[in-house]
Amino acid sequence: xxxxxxxxxxxxxxxxxxxxxxxxxxxxxxxxxxxxxxxxxxxxxxxxxxxxxxxxxxxxxxxxxxxxxxxxxxxxxxxxxxxxxxxxxxxxxxxxxxxxxxxxxxxx
Numbered sequence: 001x002x003x004x005x006x007x008x009x010x011x012x013x014x015x016x017x018x019x020x021x022x023x024x025x026x027x028x029x030x031x032x033x034x035x036x037x038x039x040x041x042x043x044x045x046x047x048x049x050x051x052x053x054x055x056x057x058x059x060x061x062x063x064x065x066x067x068x069x070x071x072x073x074x075x076x077x078x079x080x081x082x083x084x085x086x087x088x089x090x091x092x093x094x095x096x097x098x099x100x101x102x103x104x105x106x107x108x
Contacts, residue, residue: 001025002103003025003101008108009039010040018108043083068085
């Protein structure tokens with residue numbers, strides 16, 4: 001199954017749970033892709049907390065060959081031209097993710 005995940009929050013707990021779910025999906029031999037939009041495009045600026053080891057989850061997800069994309073417009077609104085954790089994307093890319101996915105989940 002291909003699972004599309006839209007992460008639109010900068011809250012550490014939301015981010016952490018989105019990546020935990022995506023990792024679980026990949027370990028179960030599903031395909032997972034995460035699209036960062038709205039506040040989710042701030043992912044590379046969100047620090048780990050005592051409870052939520054976000055950087056570890058991102059690394060684990062990438063090690064399992066999980067894919068991440070970030071909305072260009074959402075980044076530009078925040079005065080950013082790039083994000084360190086993934087390539088920049090567009091709504092066309094998000095549409096393709098939705099069209100190709102069997103299920104779509106939204107976090108945030």
